[in-house]
Amino acid sequence: MSHIFDASVLAPHIPSNLPDNFKVRPLAKDDFSKGYVDLLSQLTSVGNLDQEAFEKRFEAMRTSVPNYHIVVIEDSNSQKVVASASLVVEMKFIHGAGSRGRVEDVVVDTEMRRQKLGAVLLKTLVSLGKSLGVYKISLECVPELLPFYSQFGFQDDCNFMTQRF
Numbered sequence: 001m002s003h004i005f006d007a008s009v010l011a012p013h014i015p016s017n018l019p020d021n022f023k024v025r026p027l028a029k030d031d032f033s034k035g036y037v038d039l040l041s042q043l044t045s046v047g048n049l050d051q052e053a054f055e056k057r058f059e060a061m062r063t064s065v066p067n068y069h070i071v072v073i074e075d076s077n078s079q080k081v082v083a084s085a086s087l088v089v090e091m092k093f094i095h096g097a098g099s100r101g102r103v104e105d106v107v108v109d110t111e112m113r114r115q116k117l118g119a120v121l122l123k124t125l126v127s128l129g130k131s132l133g134v135y136k137i138s139l140e141c142v143p144e145l146l147p148f149y150s151q152f153g154f155q156d157d158c159n160f161m162t163q164r165f
């Protein structure tokens, strides 16, 4: 199976108390056929992303340095991807040529919410980020989700500005 990053890098960071049917792993190239795009569409507009476009983008991300750490949870009962979150690492000159982590695109299938899958993803990404040596991890969210993210060590500490095209 082709993963977007090395599964052995992820393994030490996965909480052990998950029900047997849930498997936490890096995004795989064949997740297109496991409902991954439908899952992302519960987060925001995905636009026109057919299998060819998905696989082309997957390869670009897989071979990027530093890696895109896209972590998913597959439910073996349905063989669908039911949750996903990303840790993107950005290289800097500042902080001693350090790296910053950004948590992006956190989503759990509507049918699977409130079963702690979001918590599993956030704990996994924070632990992974620390082990990769990033000097900080940040994310952007609506005010309603501040209590959710604060459980995993995030603090509300600045304004967020955006410009859309």
Ligand SMILES: CC(=O)SCCNC(=O)CCNC(=O)[C@H](O)C(C)(C)COP(=O)(O)OP(=O)(O)OC[C@H]1O[C@@H](n2cnc3c(N)ncnc32)[C@H](O)[C@@H]1OP(=O)(O)O
Residues within 6 Å of the ligand: 042, 043, 103, 104, 105, 106, 107, 108, 109, 112, 113, 114, 115, 116, 117, 118, 119, 120, 139, 140, 141, 142, 144, 145, 147, 148, 151
């Ligand atoms: C950086 C970004 O990507 S921001 C975008 C975040 N994603 C979205 O808004 C997409 C739609 N929402 C979702 O996919 C989900 O509701 C998520 C990811 C926000 C939460 O995932 P879930 O798996 O349902 O959360 P999980 O079960 O792990 O919740 C753990 C605890 O967090 C808290 N929590 C969960 N969801 C929320 C929420 N929407 N608001 C406030 N607190 C919450 C609760 O205390 C919950 O414990 P409880 O169920 O015992 O009350």
